[in-house]
Amino acid sequence: MKEFKHQELEEATCNYSKSYLIGKGSHGSIYKATLRSGQVVAIKTPSLGLCKVQNTSKVENEARILSSISPNQLIVNLLGISHDSTGHTVLVMEHMPGGMLHDLLHLSTIGSPLPSWRKRAKMAVQIARAVQFLHESKPLIIHRDIKSENILFDSKSRARLADFGLSVCINSFDPTSLPAGTIGYLDPSYTTPCKLSTKNDVFSFGVLLLEIISGTKAIDVSRTPASLVEWSRGLIEQNKIRKICDKRVNMPQHMEGVILNMLVLAIQCVSSDEESRPSMTEVVTKMESFRYPIWVDMVQSLVQLRSRKSPKTLSTSTITVVATTSGDHVGIAKKKLLLREILAGDDVLLH
Incomplete structure (x- = not known):
């Protein structure tokens, strides 16, 4: 598993400024950051409350689980980890720009x-x-x-x-x-x-x-x-x-x-x-x-294409016939x- 220098993560988030915060839960906070390489990532840190009681097991568990899974397009993948000045695990994840x-x-x-x-x-x-x-x-x-x-x-x-x-x-x-x-x-x-x-x-x-x-x-x-x-x-x-x-x-x-x-x-x-x-x-x-x-998407695309090329569109009867063929x-x-x-x-x- 790749180990990121924590200094780079701090720089990328201006020391975890609130302006970079994109998500927050009971187990941790998530920040959007752009690394020196230009890669946009999501950085997950354990919550302050959990750090105070020395219970960061959820973040550590997530690191263990994700590091055992091969990267794929079904889950949000782990890119690497880091450790802050107190030794707590920080996760560097794929950034999901489409929201939740x-x-x-x-x-x-x-x-x-x-x-x-x-x-x-x-x-x-x-x-x-x-x-x-x-x-x-x-x-x-x-x-x-x-x-x-x-x-x-x-x-x-x-x-x-x-x-x-x-x-x-x-x-x-x-x-x-x-x-x-x-x-x-x-x-x-x-x-x-x-x-x-x-x-x-x-x-x-x-x-x-x-x-x-x-x-x-x-x-x-x-x-x-x-x-x-x-x-x-x-x-x-x-x-x-x-x-x-x-x-x-x-x-x-x-x-x-x-x-x-x-x-x-x-x-x-x-x-x-x-x-x-x-x-x-x-x-x-x-x-x-x-x-x-799937044919519905094809018909809609065809209609849009025809309407752009010509003011005449597909006839209503044609669309009706296609639209009523579904069982x-x-x-x-x-x-x-x-x-x-x-x-x-x-x-x-x-x-």
Whole structure:
């Protein structure tokens, strides 16, 4: 692992000036910096509070986990480490200029449009592949903190999984360590150390998938019930499935089948019965089998190209014919029935 001189990191952040601060959490602070080489990076330092009590284990754990993973385009990679004057570990990470999923869904402002349904489906697959990658790593890694704040976007708008401070490498797992995660995303079945499994991540992913579809937070006290999982289950029981979908974004007919498939999968992931939850490999396989209407992007590009070259655009009839050839909305009634059947077998819902 590359060791960066801490003096260079201090220079690049003007001694960790607040003007360079781009993120802050319970475990540390993140600064944007440009190194002498011209490379733009993110520097993660342990929080002052944790340093004072000599508990920087989360940052050190993240360094251990990430250093065992080969660099890839599914996660936010570790570029190297450094040590400050007191010996605390500092991480030098890839910088993600696209921001975080949480802000994209919940803090969009004028000039910053909400993600389209096509984009949501695409990012969901990318996140699923990242979690699958961890679960298929040797040794196996459980993330334990999958949430929208830990999904960042690179310069090509690809979703990357970040923040491995709570992650566990299964071959070095401390059987006495307490369950950890974020309320709202945390698997209610994960109550003791022996309950740790990949299905905990599957539950968290299911919550995140519901968040992507609904555009609402995992926990929202202004909503009844506050839990996104319970709120979604209630609407499905009442056959008000469409109300789960983000009302701020118009859903094209050709995306209805895909989003309904995603809802079915999300409900399976958050099942109270751990055994009935799919593995992340199964999740990815199912999501990749959904009929994403790639042709829609092609038609839109063609229309834009034709409109630039000539004031005449493709005829309405041509677009209509293409737009109605999708079979994605076929069988939606069956998918709604499947959702209700899944919930019918959920003990938490029925009792």
